[in-house]
Amino acid sequence: MIILNSFLMLLGLGLMASIMLAIASKILYVWEDPRIEQVEGALLGANCGGCGYAGCAAAAEAVVKSKAELDVCTAGGFEIAQQVAEVMGKKVEQKEPDFARPGCYYGYQDADLKFTYDGVLDCRAAMLLYEGSKECHIGCLGLRTCVVSCPFNALSMGENNLPVVNLDRCTGCGVCVEVCPKDIITLSSATRRIKANQKKSECTAPCQRNCPAEIDIPEYIRQISAGNYLEAVRVIKEKNPFPLICGWVCPAPCEFECRRNLIDEPVGINALKKFVSQYEMTSGQRILPDYLPPAKGKNIVIVGGGVEGLTAAYYLRRLDHAPKVMEATDRLGGILRYVITEDRLPRNVLDWEIDSILETGIEAKTGKTMGKDFSLGSMFSSGTDMVLLTTGGWDSRQILRDNIWGENIIPGSYLLLDLLIAASKNIKIDLKKKIVIIGGGSTSSRAADVCLGNGAEQVTVVLPFTKQETEFRNIELNGSKKVKYIFSATPVELEGNGDQLKSLSLRVVNDEIQKLSLDNLIVSSGRYPEMLIEKTKATQWKTVDIFKVLPRESQVGIFTIAETGRPTDLAGVVVAVGRGRKMAKAIQQYVSGEEISPDAGVIVDDKELQNIFEIADKKDLMASRGIIDNRITVDEAEARYHANRCLNCGLICYKKKLDKVNKEEISAY
Amino acid sequence: MEYIILAINAILVKNILLAQYLGNCPFMGVSKKMETATGMGMAVIFVITFATSITWFVYHYILVILQIEYLQTIVFILVIAALVQLIEMFLKKLAPALYKALGIFLPLITTNCAILGVAVLCINNEFNFLQSLFYALFSGVGFLLALILFAGIRGRFEISFIPRALQDTAIALVMAGLMALAFYGFLGIDNSLQALMMK
Numbered sequence A: 001m002i003i004l005n006s007f008l009m010l011l012g013l014g015l016m017a018s019i020m021l022a023i024a025s026k027i028l029y030v031w032e033d034p035r036i037e038q039v040e041g042a043l044l045g046a047n048c049g050g051c052g053y054a055g056c057a058a059a060a061e062a063v064v065k066s067k068a069e070l071d072v073c074t075a076g077g078f079e080i081a082q083q084v085a086e087v088m089g090k091k092v093e094q095k096e097p098d099f100a101r102p103g104c105y106y107g108y109q110d111a112d113l114k115f116t117y118d119g120v121l122d123c124r125a126a127m128l129l130y131e132g133s134k135e136c137h138i139g140c141l142g143l144r145t146c147v148v149s150c151p152f153n154a155l156s157m158g159e160n161n162l163p164v165v166n167l168d169r170c171t172g173c174g175v176c177v178e179v180c181p182k183d184i185i186t187l188s189s190a191t192r193r194i195k196a197n198q199k200k201s202e203c204t205a206p207c208q209r210n211c212p213a214e215i216d217i218p219e220y221i222r223q224i225s226a227g228n229y230l231e232a233v234r235v236i237k238e239k240n241p242f243p244l245i246c247g248w249v250c251p252a253p254c255e256f257e258c259r260r261n262l263i264d265e266p267v268g269i270n271a272l273k274k275f276v277s278q279y280e281m282t283s284g285q286r287i288l289p290d291y292l293p294p295a296k297g298k299n300i301v302i303v304g305g306g307v308e309g310l311t312a313a314y315y316l317r318r319l320d321h322a323p324k325v326m327e328a329t330d331r332l333g334g335i336l337r338y339v340i341t342e343d344r345l346p347r348n349v350l351d352w353e354i355d356s357i358l359e360t361g362i363e364a365k366t367g368k369t370m371g372k373d374f375s376l377g378s379m380f381s382s383g384t385d386m387v388l389l390t391t392g393g394w395d396s397r398q399i400l401r402d403n404i405w406g407e408n409i410i411p412g413s414y415l416l417l418d419l420l421i422a423a424s425k426n427i428k429i430d431l432k433k434k435i436v437i438i439g440g441g442s443t444s445s446r447a448a449d450v451c452l453g454n455g456a457e458q459v460t461v462v463l464p465f466t467k468q469e470t471e472f473r474n475i476e477l478n479g480s481k482k483v484k485y486i487f488s489a490t491p492v493e494l495e496g497n498g499d500q501l502k503s504l505s506l507r508v509v510n511d512e513i514q515k516l517s518l519d520n521l522i523v524s525s526g527r528y529p530e531m532l533i534e535k536t537k538a539t540q541w542k543t544v545d546i547f548k549v550l551p552r553e554s555q556v557g558i559f560t561i562a563e564t565g566r567p568t569d570l571a572g573v574v575v576a577v578g579r580g581r582k583m584a585k586a587i588q589q590y591v592s593g594e595e596i597s598p599d600a601g602v603i604v605d606d607k608e609l610q611n612i613f614e615i616a617d618k619k620d621l622m623a624s625r626g627i628i629d630n631r632i633t634v635d636e637a638e639a640r641y642h643a644n645r646c647l648n649c650g651l652i653c654y655k656k657k658l659d660k661v662n663k664e665e666i667s668a669y
Numbered sequence B: 001m002e003y004i005i006l007a008i009n010a011i012l013v014k015n016i017l018l019a020q021y022l023g024n025c026p027f028m029g030v031s032k033k034m035e036t037a038t039g040m041g042m043a044v045i046f047v048i049t050f051a052t053s054i055t056w057f058v059y060h061y062i063l064v065i066l067q068i069e070y071l072q073t074i075v076f077i078l079v080i081a082a083l084v085q086l087i088e089m090f091l092k093k094l095a096p097a098l099y100k101a102l103g104i105f106l107p108l109i110t111t112n113c114a115i116l117g118v119a120v121l122c123i124n125n126e127f128n129f130l131q132s133l134f135y136a137l138f139s140g141v142g143f144l145l146a147l148i149l150f151a152g153i154r155g156r157f158e159i160s161f162i163p164r165a166l167q168d169t170a171i172a173l174v175m176a177g178l179m180a181l182a183f184y185g186f187l188g189i190d191n192s193l194q195a196l197m198m199k
Helices: A002-027 A034-042 A055-064 A077-088 A123-127 A145-149 A175-179 A190-195 A217-225 A229-237 A243-249 A253-257 A269-283 A307-318 A347-358 A376-380 A416-424 A441-453 A467-472 A573-591 A636-645 A660-668 B002-013 B024-029 B034-066 B069-094 B096-109 B113-124 B129-157 B169-198
Strands: A099-101 A155-157 A163-165 A186-188 A299-303 A322-326 A363-365 A386-389 A413-415 A434-438 A458-462 A483-486 A490-497 A500-507 A513-517 A520-523 A531-535 A540-544
Touching (some): A099 A163, A123 A145, A186 A190, A229 A269, A253 A269, A269 A636, A307 A573, B024 B129, B024 B169, B113 B129
Parallel strands (some): A434 A520
């Protein structure tokens, strides 16, 4: 009886449960996209969170619901993205991979310490005690927090208590970046380095901080002393596409800040650059960008084939745009070719480096003058998206040719200087009715007279200072009723249609924007500043203020006057190189929809050179240096010797023990 | 009063993990992170209460009447497994948010000895329905408490020096033993609690 009871009971219970579950599964059925599981299977499964989703399952769901891109898995890279794309039946393009890059060069055994730390072995914990034991506020604490956190075992602790990245394993997921309390590890790729500005939170040597082009000098010297000359060239070319030219003509501000100055004399930083780039040229192996994305960005015409224009073109091409260079003279090179003498800069060097730039697929046309052979209107009606003016460091285009009246780089606009010269030479000046003059003190008053004498009906003068200031500066104002003054105003945007000016926007008191319509524009600077002009629709265009990318200059507007010390002052090739790269960065920011703005914590003009307290008192030891003769060329042995003289400085740390051999060598040298 | 004593008993004195050593598998498995530990603990509270109330009825109204109490274990496993499945489906359909929070833990619990253990204990202790319900609920709370405590301690393992041979589960087992010893101290109040119950 009990056996039967048991048997029936279990049978009944089992049956009941199964029937209930079967019914429930019908009623309570929830449809789930089967692709979610497939995509999750394709993902790495490390649940590292590098994509920003809570684990791989959440990321897979986001992909299937089209909330995330196919390459959501930053850690998996292209391979995983392809597998995801296969599941989704779509195609994905390869992107440049990121790698973790620790930015500290001296472990705690070599660095100056505030105290000896003996506590919980975690950087985050150590950080709570006076921000860690190192004197340097951005120094690696070396307590392995990043090593432990890496989901792919790509990090290990090196001999000098600094993390070492295994590039084969690093997936660029960014977990170590998140976890580092000192923000020392960053994600790095050539693209990121090209777009980067030097920040206060980075360990940079004094030489590097004083370089206008922000070249990673310690890194290339390390490469030279290791004998990797071409790798050194690659490091330089991330910031400067003209290493050999700079090797010949650069005033080398880096060498003035070299800490070796305090012992004997600076490392020949520029001579080293010259050596490696000469090595590149004689070896004939051109160092081109290791990765060139397909040119699917904007069609950008760069007007002016000088250093600045070519640098901007090089980096725009590297950042996936299709730049085209238009040069008014017969050959590319600008001031380098037409002003600097041949004994200071051999022309084969110039041609070699310009060819390196053109070889990345940049089209260049020479002998085409803007305003004569082509104009904004003609460019915008033939497929150009943006025009970048880098017409260069000529003080006046009059240097190039005599009679340039009527060649308007910006349609309907003239330089005030050219206007006055034309007036004095009695050249026919044809102006329309509404004229705006920007800046120019007393000369603007004279220019207003010229305009009124040549058919203008109304002249508006825009001055950057207040009315009281004009009295103080003894600026003579034009008394005519047809002349109107706007004080304390900054031009921020110029709009036009084809070859016709439409309006000029001014930022006046209280940050209000005032719009003036105009036919002609007179600019009181010696030359046109760099300017980005963007096509809005059909043939209409407007200017974009790219100077905002430079900290401190965010208020200067578009017609910043080309004076010394201002953004467009190009005192040396290396300054123009730095500016060219920053303009490429600004354009990239603008195109990708970000606001053009400097990165937070960027080092500005006063580079905050940080010298060490021990040698701070020895300032008078600074050897005065004679004129740098860049024509000196060093051979390989000398280059290695110079590279080894480098103290491998960081922000605070430096190589304190000079090798014995090195000291003997110095006295022997 | 009776229920308060029951609660103290279930949470501390006879903590299901540390005094009765039931459910050690999730105790080791999901205690690495505080987040998963809380999730698991919540899921256990949820399931343990449901399961015990159902098994109480099954025992008293089916097994006892049919006089086949010896089938207790197998029947309870069957009932609990089916119940968890059903709960999972319910949650997925009706409370997706709750499902997201507890979902991945539910299948883990299906054949967990802690659940079965509490169901059996309630029968062995001859609790009435309400007592069973409360005992199960507080056992779950005890489970959550132990799990959270353990996860907190395990978090510290990450930043401590641990000999290579003892790393991970090994040191966790040692730690669990020490915690059990600590909870063993609560046994001292067991007798006085019993006396209170008698009153």
